[in-house]
Amino acid sequence: MRASLIQIAVDPDESVKARRGRVASLIATQRGADLVVLPELWPVGAFAYEEFEAEAEPLRGPTHEAMAKAAADAGVWLYAGSFVERADDGTLYNTTLVFTPEGERAAAYRKIHRFGFDKGEAVMMGAGDELVTVALPQTTIGLATCYDLRFPEMFRGLVDAGAETLVVAAGWPERRRAHWTLLAQARAVENQAYVLAVGCAGTHAGVPQAGHSIVVDPWGEVLAQAGAGEEVLSVEFDPSRVAATREQFPALKDRRLGLAPPAVLG
């Protein structure tokens, strides 16, 4: 199976409309890949909070339309990263879309863990509360977005729902690049799954992006990693290695669920 992770530069000197067109052209160059993956909030920028209201779109808005067409034109499964969705009740969500090679929407995932503590996304957006997996012909993918990467229980939930390849769309800052690589490898090792994690390049809202998109195998080995700039990271991998790894080193079978809470002394 071949996946192409497009590490998009998100800079304020390019309009959302221009970037949408440029990204569609980049997807067209990946014809022949089985899966193309885009990062988090690439139309507007994950840290460009002041733009969220103005650039919010309905689910079937311009990003949905452009990405459905791009998937169909290239004939690829497209993990289209996320955009700012405005729901019918006015709530904003950080929503990832997945399209089939025919351009049909296969899934929409609203980011579960919002970043920013008491500001930014955490206060401006609603939180999703549903895990999402999609069965591709070669592998079942589990969907996650950026800050989600810090929450292992969410990834275990995706694995319990059948995910073998964990896909993370991110706008991860350079400041915490070491965490990015470490957490991607940890999620792969503990779940004995592939991790495909794509970030952004460039600088938006004054936040330099980490880039360094990464593909990790079920043994925790890094199969490929991008540099800091805009880049397409293309990688071949064998999804059957997930079952083989789980069979040969069956740690997932040794889970102990439902343990008693610690006794309270005194």
Ligand SMILES: NC(=O)CCC(=O)C(=O)O
């Ligand atoms: N957009 C995000 O979710 C950023 C997450 C982040 O910077 C971190 O977890 O660190």
